Amino acid sequence: EDKVVQSPLSLVVHEGDTVTLNCSYEVTNFRSLLWYKQEKKAPTFLFMLTSSGIEKKSGRLSSILDKKELFSILNITATQTGDSAIYLCAVEALRTGANNLFFGTGTRLTVIP
Amino acid sequence: KAGVTQTPRYLIKTRGQQVTLSCSPISGHRSVSWYQQTPGQGLQFLFEYFSETQRNKGNFPGRFSGRQFSNSRSEMNVSTLELGDSALYLCASSYRGLSSSYNEQFFGPGTRLTVL
Numbered sequence: 001e002d003k004v005v006q007s008p009l010s011l012v013v014h015e016g017d018t019v020t021l022n023c024s025y026e027v028t029n030f031r032s033l034l035w036y037k038q039e040k041k042a043p044t045f046l047f048m049l050t051s052s053g054i055e056k057k058s059g060r061l062s063s064i065l066d067k068k069e070l071f072s073i074l075n076i077t078a079t080q081t082g083d084s085a086i087y088l089c090a091v092e093a094l095r096t097g098a099n100n101l102f103f104g105t106g107t108r109l110t111v112i113p
Numbered sequence: 114k115a116g117v118t119q120t121p122r123y124l125i126k127t128r129g130q131q132v133t134l135s136c137s138p139i140s141g142h143r144s145v146s147w148y149q150q151t152p153g154q155g156l157q158f159l160f161e162y163f164s165e166t167q168r169n170k171g172n173f174p175g176r177f178s179g180r181q182f183s184n185s186r187s188e189m190n191v192s193t194l195e196l197g198d199s200a201l202y203l204c205a206s207s208y209r210g211l212s213s214s215y216n217e218q219f220f221g222p223g224t225r226l227t228v229l
Contacts, residue, residue, distance in 0.1 A: 042117075042203070042220035043156075088156060100169055101146070105155030 002027045004091050006104035013111055017079050021107045023089030024071040031100075033065055033072050036088040038106070043088055046074070079111045115139065117206050117221035125227045131192040134224045138185050138206030144168075145187040146218065147179060150201040159202075162187050191226075199228045 004025045013019055023033070032050045036043035047056045049065035049072060056063050060079075065072045076083055086106040093100045118137045126132050138145050146169075147159040158171040162181035181187045185206070191198055202225075205218035 041201070041222040044220070045217045048217070090156075101158055103148075103156035103158070105153075 002091075002093065002102050004089055004102045004104040006087075006089050006107050008107060009105070010108040011110070013079055013109070015080060015111055015113050017111075018075065018077045019079060019109060021074040021076075021087050021089075021109070022071060023073070023104055025089075025091045025102070026070065027091045027093050027102055029094045030067065031092040031094040034090045034092065035063055035072075035074050036090065038086040038088055039084075046087075076109075079109075081111050081113055084109060084111045117204060117219050119202075119204055119221040119224050121224060122222065123225045123227075125229060126194050127229050128194055128196060130194050131190065132194060132226060134189045134191075134202055134204075134226075136187045136189070136204035136206075136221055138187070138204075139219055142206035142208050142219070143185055144207045145181055145185065146205045146207075147187070147189050148203045148205065149173070150203060150223070151199075156203070159189065194228045196228050199226060201225050 007022045032048050034048050035046040037046055047063045049056060049063060052065055052067040060077045063074045086108050088106045089104045091102050117139055120135045136145055144163045146161040148156050149159055150156045159173055159177055160167055160179050161169040165181045176192045179187060179189045201223045203220050203223045205220045207218045
């Protein structure tokens with residue numbers, strides 16, 4: 001059964017802290033792994049990772065994929081209150097006629113001043 | 114460019130009723146996917162439509178159905194509502210060309226459905 005597991009489920013940190021969010025997966029015919037940030041309603045796209053060991057970076061956020069160990073991490077440095085959100089990990093599988101995007105339940109990050 | 118829009122934003126129904134939700138994708142996007150989000154299950158894929166055809170389907174009962182129109186707008190219908198159908202229903206659009214390679218999905222604000 002395909003599954004995507006995120007940890008921790010929730011996290012509370014102080015502004016300025018660095019956090020690491022984890023995503024492990026068991027999905028056949030892996031194609032890519034995606035990270036989203038969901039603040040109020042609509043998730044917004046952060047990164048897409050397809051190759052192992054190549055870090056994607058955007059400002060204070062960075063992510064890396066390990067296809068051998070089947071996991072990815074999302075790092076946020078110097079956290080700000082605006083980083084408070086649910087972070088979703090999704091894995092895209094290459095297949096036709098069936099579900100091809102599997103989401104984890106998310107990590108709820110709360111950054112307190 | 115206008116984003117993905119969903120109507121209505123909030124809906125309250127009673128068990129046994131049916132409901133239709135609407136999603137208008139970003140102009141030029143041909144793929145519309147629907148998701149159900151609940152606190153316990155997270156985001157779960159319902160189905161994807163591309164050029165008026167259902168291309169992918171998740172593991173939901175037949176009470177959940179959808180369609181896509183020639184202008185790429187999509188509707189989702191849930192019949193015989195159950196309490197467990199209470200959730201946030203999100204739709205997402207993407208360009209998703211014929212190569213079927215992944216294109217970034219843009220999510221709408223969602224419809225919050227409450228079943229009493």
